[in-house]
Amino acid sequence: MRRSGQVAALSEVAGIIAAQRQSLAEAALEAMRTEIPGYAALVDEALLADVVAHVTEAVDVLSVSLARDRPVTDDDVAFVRPHAARRARQGMPLVDFMHALRIAHHVMWEAIADWAVHTTGGRDVALEACGLVMELINRGSTVAARAYVDEEQFLAVEGDRVRRDLLEDLIAGREPAPGPRLTAATKAGLHPDTPCAVVVAVPVGPVGDPYSLRSAASLLGQAAGDGSCADRAAAGRDSDRAGAARQGWAVCPGNP
Secondary structure (H helix, E strand, O other), X not given: OOOHHHHHHHHHHHHXXXXXXHXXXXXXXXXXXXXXXXXXXXXXXXXXXXXXXXXXXXXXXXXXXXXXXOOOOOOOOOOHHHHHHHHHHHOOOHHHHHHHHHHHHHHHHHHXXXXXXXXXXXXXXXXXXXXXXXXXXXXXXXXXXXXXXXXXXXHHHHHHHHHXXXXXXXXXXXXXXXXXXXXXXXXXXXXXXXXXXXXXXXXXXXXXXXXXXXXXXXXXXXXXXXXXXXXXXXXXOOHHHHHHHOOEEEEEEOOO
């Protein structure tokens, strides 16, 4: 149980960082762009504004935690989920995203430490605040990483579905309609006037690993001269794809 003076001091710290929320967020963004290649490469103003908004929300949550002398909960840090999902969709590596979170938390802690150095009795208050800051770091990072991985897994499943559908179009001689399948074909280097080769391989033994067909199709594509195949392997989940699932299919740019 804290003394009333300690609680009042924590409230003062909460007010200090709340008043600096925008400058702290901008300082965090600057540090991220200095230290993290993925963030240094960001040029879209909307994306940069989203990063700043993420940090300001974190400052707000910490301010409330300090003012109420109460550790944050998972609900308090739920704001990180949409930001984490957006980073996953943008292709920001998880290691870069987690690095950015650490920078944001460090900037907030530095603001508290700076106040403590210039305030009588501030060091003791900073020690009291430390536990609340650490709880924000712990919970915020855990929720953010979980949300990122969930979105990444969703994108992987969606990408597999698009590539399987594209493969079926190509095998059937259908031109992909505008949309995800055409985009996937373009990314794979497949255009209307691009010569293609279809490579079919049959496993000589049991396939226990669900990723074996994908790896095999990728190797076949590389052997054909181009690793950017339209589909690494058709791991079908219904009868229409059963034949492809039993084999390794790869459609690659190149001369038949």
